[in-house]
Amino acid sequence: MDILFSLSDLTGLTVTMLSAFIAAILLGTISGILGSFIVLRRLSLMGDALSHAVLPGVALSYMLGINILIGATLSGILGAVLIQFIIKHSNLKTDASIGIILSSFFALGIVLITKAESGVDLNHILFGNILAVTPHELIQSFVLLLIVVLVVKLFFKELLITSFDPVMSRAYGLKNNFYHYLLMILLTLFTISALAQVGIVLVVAMLIIPASTAYLWVSTLPRMIIMSSILGILFGILGVILSFHYDLPTSATIVIVGALAFALSFFLSPRNGFLHYTKKGTSL
Numbered sequence: 407m408d409i410l411f412s413l414s415d416l417t418g419l420t421v422t423m424l425s426a427f428i429a430a431i432l433l434g435t436i437s438g439i440l441g442s443f444i445v446l447r448r449l450s451l452m453g454d455a456l457s458h459a460v461l462p463g464v465a466l467s468y469m470l471g472i473n474i475l476i477g478a479t480l481s482g483i484l485g486a487v488l489i490q491f492i493i494k495h496s497n498l499k500t501d502a503s504i505g506i507i508l509s510s511f512f513a514l515g516i517v518l519i520t521k522a523e524s525g526v527d528l529n530h531i532l533f534g535n536i537l538a539v540t541p542h543e544l545i546q547s548f549v550l551l552l553i554v555v556l557v558v559k560l561f562f563k564e565l566l567i568t569s570f571d572p573v574m575s576r577a578y579g580l581k582n583n584f585y586h587y588l589l590m591i592l593l594t595l596f597t598i599s600a601l602a603q604v605g606i607v608l609v610v611a612m613l614i615i616p617a618s619t620a621y622l623w624v625s626t627l628p629r630m631i632i633m634s635s636i637l638g639i640l641f642g643i644l645g646v647i648l649s650f651h652y653d654l655p656t657s658a659t660i661v662i663v664g665a666l667a668f669a670l671s672f673f674l675s676p677r678n679g680f681l682h683y684t685k686k687g688t689s690l
Contacts, residue, residue, distance in 0.1 A: 422537055423650065429539045429603050430642025430660070432547040433612060436596055438635025439554050441617030442627065443589055446569045450614050451501055452489065455508040456590065457597045457609040459485025461515025464601070469518070475598055482594030485511050486587065534605030536646065536656050547599045554592055558631075561585065566627055604657040615664035616641060622668075622675035641667065 444453050463481025467474040485507050492503040558565065568575045568585045575582055593613075600609050620633035645660030 423646070425539050425541075425544065426536050426646045426656070427643055428544055429536050429547065430646055431639050432544065432551055433600055433603060434616070434638030434640070434642045435635045436547070436551050436554055436599070436638075437612040438616050438620075438633075438638040439558055439631055440589070440592055440596055441613040441638070442620070442631045442634050443565060443569055444593070444613055445617040445621055446627070446630075447589075449589075450610070451504045451508075452486070452590070453593060453613050454610040455489060455504045455511075456482050456485055456593050457606050458508050458512040458515070460594060460597050460601070461606060462511055462518055463515075465515050465518035475595075478598045478601070479591075479594055481511070482597065483587075483591065486590040486594075490583075490586075534601065534603050534608065534657050536603045536642075536660075537650070539603050543599070543602055547603075550595055550599045553595070557588065557592060561588070565589070569627075604660070608657045608661050611661040611664065612638065612641075615661065615668050619664070619668045619671045622671045637664070637667065 441453075444450060460478040460482045463477035463479065464474055465477075466481070467477030470477070489500075489503050489507050492498060492506065493500055496503075498506075564575075564580055564585055567578065568580060568582050572582050596613075597606070597609050600612065604612060616638040617630070617634040619637055620630045624630050624633055641664040642660050645663045646656055648654065648663065649656040649659035
């Protein structure tokens with residue numbers, strides 16, 4: 407009888423780990439692609455803001471009984487629009503505008519979730535649980551991956567030019583705002599997809615750390631996207647294994663693995679790392 411229970415536990419364990427690995431692969435690939443553009447455009451704070459701006463939409467979706475995708479997407483887009491509105495119509499710097507929207511939307515979301523009788527677990531939303539990922543969430547992440555790959559393939563040249571040289575892109579007649587909001591929409595969808603798996607707090611880390619690590623090693627955007635996606639997958643799988651083996655919070659472990667890899671790259675990268683800039687300083 408004990409053997410039967412052990413086999414049952416082992417089967418459940420295998421399914422859980424397999425689902426977590428698939429989630430890590432999907433989210434790692436998406437974060438690698440989007441994160442590369444976010445880092446190049448210096449929009450890391452914007453990614454942080456949007457990851458928090460979806461929280462009121464999540465709360466309202468539960469309260470109104472509508473699909474979470476609708477409420478969270480509208481909330482995220484509203485946050486992005488308000489940030490750009492404040493930047494264009496005031497003398498405030500970008501970081502101040504982002505900070506205002508980030509903190510305001512995040513606080514509003516917490517209040518709505520706390521007061522609404524929705525049974526929503528705030529800790530689950532903030533920190534996620536990749537070990538409890540459902541088949542529906544995996545399908546949702548897979549569909550998003552297809553959308554992101556398709557959009558990047560269709561608009562790669564435009565996204566490349568607007569990321570590296572916005573002035574030149576305007577001279578070519580490209581609409582910078584269109585491609586900016588296109589990325590913001592994809593970023594919002596990624597946040598929603600990753601919400602239950604890694605949580606709002608750690609979404610931005612998944613976007614920024616793999617892309618920043620790849621940036622230290624490569625010199626072209628296509629290589630950065632590929633390397634960033636591979637790193638995102640490796641960080642996710644290794645984080646799941648370590649967290650399960652040592653009984654650690656999975657999402658946080660994934661981020662710590664990525665942070666350690668970034669630290670090593672920062673010191674060892676011959677192109678953009680600490681040693682490179684130290685040598686340049688010495689030669690001067």
